Amino acid sequence: MQQLGLARSSGDQEPDPGGVAGGDGNSVAPPPPPPPAAPPKINVSQPGGAAPPGPPSLAQQDHQQKFDEEGGVDDGDRGGGGGGQRWLKEETSALIKIRNDMDRSFRDSPLKGPLWAEVSRKLAELGYQRSSKKCKEKFENVYKYYKKSKDGRAGRQDGKSYRFFADMEALFSGGGGGAAGGTAGGGGGSPSSNIDHHHHHHHPDGTAQHELVAVRGESGQHGGFDPASKRWPKPEVLALIKLRSSIEGKFQETGPKGPLWEEISSGMSCMGYSRSAKRCKEKWENINKYFRKTKDSSKKRPENSKTCPYFHQLDALYRKGVLG
């Protein structure tokens, strides 16, 4: 998740990405008025102001500072005074439930920031003060443990003993998302996108084509195609590369390129992928950008590198002179 560090350094505007959408964190989705009830905030594990782990780097310090400011003002992650960083069991369960209830929104919205602000707000209504960032972070960590347990990579032999396993299972295994609106499973937030939810893509606007794509568009690492997601599944990228390189000759000719991208878009459409000419062009530019970047920087790129999966395709095409 987080490129939090980076995001912070630049936008620091608040751990909360929602900033973009208009307001959260500092300004974004201002946390609602403090809940009537005083937060339980019993979790005090780090007396007297939880010292940041380890020697903070400059960036860290900066972050820490901002974070403190933030915490002090609106989100107050540490309740009444101090260091209460640890999440209570009930608190975590509440978080999971809220996230579960909002699953639909998480899947449909490309911007999660405001949604985490909403989660934070709902949590506050229950008396737990946690910033949107903390909610997001906590959920991601819970998800990591859940996934680890599920994969049997947990420390214990009985991986499924993770205390919140059941809660998470309810959310991801199909039973949960229910409350959120029908489609179970998928999950949308960050972590959930990682889960196998190929069959749950009934986007409100879901067209037959989307369904088709959902079936064929399984990207290796990111699961199925999600209409709500802008991400290009690997097969789709490969299709684009194939189409684009097949008419490279036309691109070499002078003249407007727009029609060519329209042609590619149509070709994509024939293959079951719905992408506008503009998107195709944009994606093409991006993958080439990454390709060049990767090629320039990583002379030591491992053959089986998982990143930039189309590296070899592009590399081969450039070598052959198909592209140029």
Place this chain on the structure above:
DNA sequence: TGCCATGTGTAAGGGTTGGT
């Protein structure tokens, strides 16, 4: 005007660190 390169902001995945 269209293309291209570059910058920015955000999302997401994986991993690490240090305290409990």
Place this chain on the structure above:
DNA sequence: ACCAACCCTTACACATGGCA
């Protein structure tokens, strides 16, 4: 072992500026 917090990296969409 669990957990909170953080770091790093990749990927994407969108905006912008330079250039032919």
